Amino acid sequence: MDLTDADPLAKVTEAQQRARSLSGIGDSLIDHFVTKAREAGTSWSQLGEALGVTKQAAQQRWLPGNVRQPANFSRFTQRARHVTVLAQERARDLRHGQVDTEHLLLGLLGEEEGLGAKAVIEIVGSRDAAERAVLTRLAPGSENPPAHIPFTELSKTVLREALNVALEMRHNYIGTEHILLGLLRTTDGKAAELLGDIGVTYRDAYASLIKMITAIEVSRRTPAKDAGTDRGAEDPGAQA
Known part of the structure; x- marks a missing residue:
């Protein structure tokens, strides 16, 4: 802080x-x-x-x-919430007993319409390439995960960092963009290492996200041609 x-x-x-x-x-x-x-x-x-x-x-x-x-919890956008659901599903698919930072990364990539995934795709080139690079580094486990797979302390740290990023950016929501930056800030997590391996740095990700957020804000300030058009949520990342 x-x-x-x-x-x-x-x-x-x-x-x-x-x-x-x-x-x-x-x-x-x-x-x-x-x-x-x-x-x-x-x-x-x-x-x-x-x-x-x-x-x-x-x-x-x-x-x-x-x-x-x-x-x-209302601060989390729908897509940000979905990332945590996908993370648990990926941990279960891999027969891992805990949701760690790498599972959050896979969940982020799975929510490909979110700004977090879009930033990674912009840097790496494609979602498939990024996901393959992550999966090749993760060995399947042998556990039978419980109904509720617990989050590791590192994955909780990522969510704390996502909140910190949102506050620092003066956003009143937590979106996938904040989760991505939270993953990169948690440098002792495996996700940060994997992102580094595929060329995703905090600096580049932040620059990419700012560019996308700015474009959204500009588009929402531009009067719609049809006065009756629903321009969506108030926050730039309300669906991010």
Whole structure:
């Protein structure tokens, strides 16, 4: 957190806001995946075991109507949320017991209409080339992943960095572009190494994203030819 010019009280306020946001994001991700697991037919007993609680506790906490919907999770765009879902699916496909940064990278590439994937594709040349380069470095596991595959601390760090990037860019949402930069900032994660291997640097990715975001902002400031045209969401990355 870089608040060099801020007074001490402002730093305290900013730190508190970020702490609340990070806590809410973590809780909301669990809510999201529990809902998806139930939709896929996972039993309450299985969920309780995966979460380390009793069947009854899981039911009380996550029955429809009890799931929390904090404002923090609303910061994630639809595509950003889908990246986390795809990351869990890719971990399951590879029979890995945890969702790590490389799975988030695969999830990012899978959401190819997001700005994060578009930036990688612009630098590498194609989505297939980028995905092949990642998959050749990942050995399939031998685990039978649980219904809810936990996120590693490094993957959580990526999401924290995505939030930090969004705040620094003065965006009131967290999109796939912020996840990509979060992956690149988490330099001890495998995803950052893999991105470096295919020529994706933080500097180049940031420049590519700024160019795309600026183009979106300009297009939305330009009056539509048809006054009745729906110009979409207010935020440049609302679908990113």
